[in-house]
Amino acid sequence: MANxxxxxxxxxxxxxxxxxxxxxFELAETxxxxxxxxxxxxxxxxxxxxxxxxxxxxxxxxxAANFDVGEAMTGGAVGQVVKSRSDVLxxxxxxxxxxxxxxxxxxxxxxxxxxxxxxxxxxxxxxVLGLTGWTAYVGxxxxxxxxxxxTVFVSAASGAVGSIVGQLAKxxxxxxxxxxxxxxxxxxxxxxxxxxxxxxxxxTFADALDRLCPDGIDVYFENVGGDHLDAAxxxxxxxxxxxVCGLISQYNDTxxxxxxxxxxxxxxxxxxxxxxxxxxxxxxxxxxxxxxxWYREGKITDEETxxxxxxxxxxxxxGLLRGENRGKMLVKIGPDTPLPA
Amino acid sequence: MANxxxxxxxxxxxxxxxxxxxxxFELAETxxxxxxxxxxxxxxxxxxxxxxxxxxxxxxxxxAANFDVGEAMTGGAVGQVVKSRSDVLxxxxxxxxxxxxxxxxxxxxxxxxxxxxxxxxxxxxxxVLGLTGWTAYVGxxxxxxxxxxxTVFVSAASGAVGSIVGQLAKxxxxxxxxxxxxxxxxxxxxxxxxxxxxxxxxxTFADALDRLCPDGIDVYFENVGGDHLDAAxxxxxxxxxxxVCGLISQYNDTxxxxxxxxxxxxxxxxxxxxxxxxxxxxxxxxxxxxxxxWYREGKITDEETxxxxxxxxxxxxxGLLRGENRGKMLVKIGPDTPLPA
Numbered sequence: 001m002a003n004x005x006x007x008x009x010x011x012x013x014x015x016x017x018x019x020x021x022x023x024x025f026e027l028a029e030t031x032x033x034x035x036x037x038x039x040x041x042x043x044x045x046x047x048x049x050x051x052x053x054x055x056x057x058x059x060x061x062x063x064a065a066n067f068d069v070g071e072a073m074t075g076g077a078v079g080q081v082v083k084s085r086s087d088v089l090x091x092x093x094x095x096x097x098x099x100x101x102x103x104x105x106x107x108x109x110x111x112x113x114x115x116x117x118x119x120x121x122x123x124x125x126x127x128v129l130g131l132t133g134w135t136a137y138v139g140x141x142x143x144x145x146x147x148x149x150x151t152v153f154v155s156a157a158s159g160a161v162g163s164i165v166g167q168l169a170k171x172x173x174x175x176x177x178x179x180x181x182x183x184x185x186x187x188x189x190x191x192x193x194x195x196x197x198x199x200x201x202x203x204t205f206a207d208a209l210d211r212l213c214p215d216g217i218d219v220y221f222e223n224v225g226g227d228h229l230d231a232a233x234x235x236x237x238x239x240x241x242x243x244v245c246g247l248i249s250q251y252n253d254t255x256x257x258x259x260x261x262x263x264x265x266x267x268x269x270x271x272x273x274x275x276x277x278x279x280x281x282x283x284x285x286x287x288x289x290x291x292x293x294w295y296r297e298g299k300i301t302d303e304e305t306x307x308x309x310x311x312x313x314x315x316x317x318x319g320l321l322r323g324e325n326r327g328k329m330l331v332k333i334g335p336d337t338p339l340p341a
Numbered sequence: 342m343a344n345x346x347x348x349x350x351x352x353x354x355x356x357x358x359x360x361x362x363x364x365x366f367e368l369a370e371t372x373x374x375x376x377x378x379x380x381x382x383x384x385x386x387x388x389x390x391x392x393x394x395x396x397x398x399x400x401x402x403x404x405a406a407n408f409d410v411g412e413a414m415t416g417g418a419v420g421q422v423v424k425s426r427s428d429v430l431x432x433x434x435x436x437x438x439x440x441x442x443x444x445x446x447x448x449x450x451x452x453x454x455x456x457x458x459x460x461x462x463x464x465x466x467x468x469v470l471g472l473t474g475w476t477a478y479v480g481x482x483x484x485x486x487x488x489x490x491x492t493v494f495v496s497a498a499s500g501a502v503g504s505i506v507g508q509l510a511k512x513x514x515x516x517x518x519x520x521x522x523x524x525x526x527x528x529x530x531x532x533x534x535x536x537x538x539x540x541x542x543x544x545t546f547a548d549a550l551d552r553l554c555p556d557g558i559d560v561y562f563e564n565v566g567g568d569h570l571d572a573a574x575x576x577x578x579x580x581x582x583x584x585v586c587g588l589i590s591q592y593n594d595t596x597x598x599x600x601x602x603x604x605x606x607x608x609x610x611x612x613x614x615x616x617x618x619x620x621x622x623x624x625x626x627x628x629x630x631x632x633x634x635w636y637r638e639g640k641i642t643d644e645e646t647x648x649x650x651x652x653x654x655x656x657x658x659x660g661l662l663r664g665e666n667r668g669k670m671l672v673k674i675g676p677d678t679p680l681p682a
Contacts, residue, residue: 055608225603239620244607256602262566263597266585266615267396274607279580 007032009072009102010313016057019252019321024057025314028072033106035085040095040109044079044333047100047310048126049317050160051223054251064276075100076126077333078115089114096125103310103333120295122336127328128164128295128302129288135245135277136164137287140221141172143243143275148173150218151237153209155179155228157189157197160302160328161245165221166194167300174219177212179205179228181323188326192301205231219243225250226257233260233270242272248321303327348373350413350443351654357398360593360662365398366655369413374447376426381436381450385420385674388441388651389467390658391501392564395592405617416441417472418674419456419463430455437466444651444674461636463677468669469505469636469643470629476586476618477505478628481562482513484584484616489514491559492578494550496569498538499526501643501669502586506562507535508641515560518553520546520569522664529667533642546572560584566591567598574601574611583613589662644668 006029013026035041053075056067067073077100081093086109089095095112099105115125127133139161146152152169156162157178169176170193178189178197189197198208205227209217216237222229225247236242250257265272294300305325307316313331320329347370354367376382394416397408408414418441422434427450430436436453440446456466468474480502487493493510497503498519510517511534519530519538530538539549546568550558557578563570566588577583591598606613635641646666648657654672661670 229603244603247604247607250602250604256604258599258601259603260600261591261597262570262585262600262613262615263588263591265613266588266617269615269617269620271612271614272603272606273612274603274610276607276610279610 005032006030007102007104008310010310011072012057012067012069014069015059016054016252018254020054020057020314020318022314027311032104035083035106038086038108038110039106040081040086040089040093040112041083041104041106042079042095042097042099042112043082043104044077044100044102045336046078046123046126046306047313047331047333048076048131049313049320049329049331050075050131051246051248051251051320053317054248054321073101074098076131077101078122078125079105079333084109086110094122094125096130101310101313119292123304123306123328123330124295124302126330127160127304128300129291131277132160132328133164133291133300133302134280134284134287136161136168137291138277138280138283139243139245139275140165140168140219142280142283143273144219144221144241146172146174146219150174151213151215152176152219152221153178153213153217153232154194154221154223155232156223156246156248156323157194158185158192158326159223159323160325162221162223163189163192163327164300164302167192169219169221170195171294171299177209177217179208179224185323185326188303192303200228209235216240221245222247224248230260233262233272234264236264236268236270238268240268240270242270244272244274252321304330306330306332308332346373347371348443348445349651351651352413353398353408353410355410356400357395357593359595361395361398361655361659363655368652373445376424376447379427379449379451380447381422381427381430381434381453382424382445382447383420383436383438383440383453384423384445385418385441385443386677387419387464387467387647388654388672388674389417389472390654390661390670390672391416391472392587392589392592392661394658395589395662414442415439417467418442419466420446420674425450427451435463435466437471442651442654460633464645464647464669464671465636465643467671468501468645469641470632472618473501473669474505474632474641474643475621475625475628477502477509478632479618479621479624480584480586480616481506481509481560483621483624484614485560485562485582487513487515487560491515492554492556493517493560493562494554494558494573495519495535495562495564496573497521497564497587497589497664498530498535499533499667500564500664501666503562503564504530504533504668505641505643508533510560510562511536512635512640518550518558520549520565526664526667529644533644541569550576557581562586563588565589571601574603574613575605577605577609577611579609581609581611583611585613585615593662645671647671647673649673 089109186197220242223246226249430450527538561583564587567590
């Protein structure tokens, strides 16, 4: 095994107060564990950084368990089995796990999801064919219920989830409008198929939505919160649906930010629903079947922003919170070819 | 015909700015119309005043068409046919219409809903067996989806809708907690079957909900808005449902009041849904069947606050907005026995 038997991992050094800082994270070294009976040793190659992780760094209750200070964090990661004492996984197999933020781990072979490297590049299992794509699929299709000819508005349109939501909405015959935080991101949203997109740093939401959704919004897929939601709710059409996937603009707030008036919700019989994809495991097989097919057929494309080196994972995460990614933000932890034995 | 051929009606004299005033209403006299071919002449006996009428007095878009200044207002009313040129209604028949705020009207016989005075006192067709009961039924049962053992919280628990919602929730095996604005209303809520109720003028919502719903709220049936909603949303349980039936505390606001932070909605995967019962006509037959049966069996009881005289209808409406009613607020326009010919 390479790497001198040393595993490097990122631990939560302290709970961020507001926007996270370098000092909230710590790079630590441990010995690489030997797999026990039934276990495999996995070398991570890609890990995902996601906005929801910010909540897990806080002490406040959230939908996922909080990270413990002083412990390695967790999150989606794709890696390769380098040693197996399991009947279900062999050396060289690729697996998806929630054991990111570390180079190596040992785990029960049955607890890992094997992925097929022939289907798509393995990193896609963290993006369009993984949690990100599944989130877009369940959130838009099941909860947003878009109908042909409807207007769908998506915040963070060029983000990992947003860029897939926009493409799914187009597949369903909707008109899709997105917001993004730079001219380059607007261009990217248009590239993946958005009918229109605007740069919210150049134009108020109110002006942009009045211009691009003059007849209102049927489905709002919300990734951002804050000013976005304030502007969108009063512009929802009758029976409109707001699917709250994320509120990234609010994650670093040190006090709760008030929401929009709910009077328009009553007047227009709007539904606002918060969701977490892990409540919808029943739809995982459908998602994998549909999205794999759409991906193979080129109907859904994706983009990755890849940062190299586990030591740069905190910077990648903070960059994500600042919107420095286009599409899926990944950290490449090690080479994606097998290491020499 | 009695009354010297004169119809009295209440017109909207001006659009209220904030809380309505006497001068926003005008009592006017017109000739009683002769029914045309196919029409009936109806003498109203009871009319309903409802919070939603406040929105119709404004110029702002709402879910129901706005009243026109200088015209008689409309709303639920029960009356008796005094002259018929219709094949479907005979003199003496009782009918439910949306032509309240006036003593007499002529209308096509086919446009009116005949009611059976043997089933229940005719005024019930405006309350428990009418729009009010239908609102409670659809809002709680269809949209709130209460399950046995869940905790249901209802604002304005002793109001027309709230008192029925509480009883329906008990029928479904839920624990039901209500808020009300006086010790008498709290007592009334407990009388109809609420497990607990609190006087929000004596205790903060936060304290009361922490005390009475220590494990959180599964279904919140919202009639009031404002501070109620601010306190309830962060106390919703995972997968909680907030059904927004009314926001009476906000109807007289001259600017939109911000809502609660939606961060807890995401964390706990809460759904907030605004609704108007008239979108749910498909459920009217089920409602009439079920509620008539529950009413006859004494499983659902109701209470009425009756103000006498059409000239007092504006005062009744303003009293409703101030919470002076217990149960259904009605105006008795004329005697409920046939007038001498």
